[in-house]
Amino acid sequence: MCMAMLKAGTDTTANTVEWAMSHILNDPEVLVKATYEIDKHVGNERLMEESDMANLPYLNCILNEVLRLYPGGPLLVPHESRKDVIVRGYNIPRGTILLVNVYYIHRDPNVWEEPTKFKPERFEDGKAEGKWMIPFGMGRRRCPGEGLAMREVGLILGTLVQCYDWRRMGNELVDLTEGSGLTIPKAVPLEVMYRPHRLWRSIFLSCENNKLLNDLVI
Numbered sequence: 001m002c003m004a005m006l007k008a009g010t011d012t013t014a015n016t017v018e019w020a021m022s023h024i025l026n027d028p029e030v031l032v033k034a035t036y037e038i039d040k041h042v043g044n045e046r047l048m049e050e051s052d053m054a055n056l057p058y059l060n061c062i063l064n065e066v067l068r069l070y071p072g073g074p075l076l077v078p079h080e081s082r083k084d085v086i087v088r089g090y091n092i093p094r095g096t097i098l099l100v101n102v103y104y105i106h107r108d109p110n111v112w113e114e115p116t117k118f119k120p121e122r123f124e125d126g127k128a129e130g131k132w133m134i135p136f137g138m139g140r141r142r143c144p145g146e147g148l149a150m151r152e153v154g155l156i157l158g159t160l161v162q163c164y165d166w167r168r169m170g171n172e173l174v175d176l177t178e179g180s181g182l183t184i185p186k187a188v189p190l191e192v193m194y195r196p197h198r199l200w201r202s203i204f205l206s207c208e209n210n211k212l213l214n215d216l217v218i
């Protein structure tokens with residue numbers, strides 16, 4: 001049971017953070033908006049906490065947009081039909097093993113405008129309400145880690161934005177090619193430059209007279 005949770009919860013979560021950071025780095029406006037929101041609602045005197053997520057709508061939009069474009073289980077796990085059904089003229093007998101193409105559902109051009117574009121704003125002010133997204137699957141085998149994943153990815157992303165200044169390695173955009181694998185990994189792992197933010201000084205150095213950290217922070 002523990003192994004199942006660990007296996008199912010690690011790559012999915014790490015990939016989601018990596019994709020989010022890749023897009024944020026390619027779109028400085030998104031980074032500025034996320035930083036501004038965190039500055040405004042959390043400030044620079046303390047680290048962001050899980051409970052702050054409720055006051056960070058734009059960060060939530062980023063999270064939703066990443067899960068839309070890169071659902072950690074693009075075909076879910078195989079499901080089985082419980083009874084005979086007809087879906088759009090296709091007969092599906094009871095007991096059929098079904099793969100649900102979430103990747104396509106989330107990029108359906110009939111539902112999403114510019115479906116392949118990373119645009120967190122599409123989730124602002126409930127604009128995406130009623131549009132179907134199932135990044136954590138559905139039914140009895142739906143991801144049991146959904147609550148944890150949403151909290152931890154939000155917290156990780158928010159803390160990364162709050163604590164560091166981020167830069168791409170050069171002028172080139174981050175490569176967004178998708179690799180092969182069950183959980184949509186990046187083909188080229190993200191490499192990035194970062195610098196601890198001033199916030200580090202007030203939070204981490206206030207408790208200890210740590211020379212090493214002190215030297216690190218500009």
Ligand code: HEM
Nearest residue numbers: 008009012013072073076077136137138141142143145149
């Ligand atoms: C962003 C992070 C995550 C994503 C996108 C994700 C997505 C999914 C998806 C799509 C499924 C298959 C659901 C279905 O077929 O209906 C699944 C199953 C599962 N997930 Fe997650 N997951 C994430 C994080 C986690 C975490 C953090 C844990 C545990 C700590 C976890 C534990 C599991 C387990 C145990 C299953 C198998 C459930 C079963 O077969 O009954 N997941 N997940």
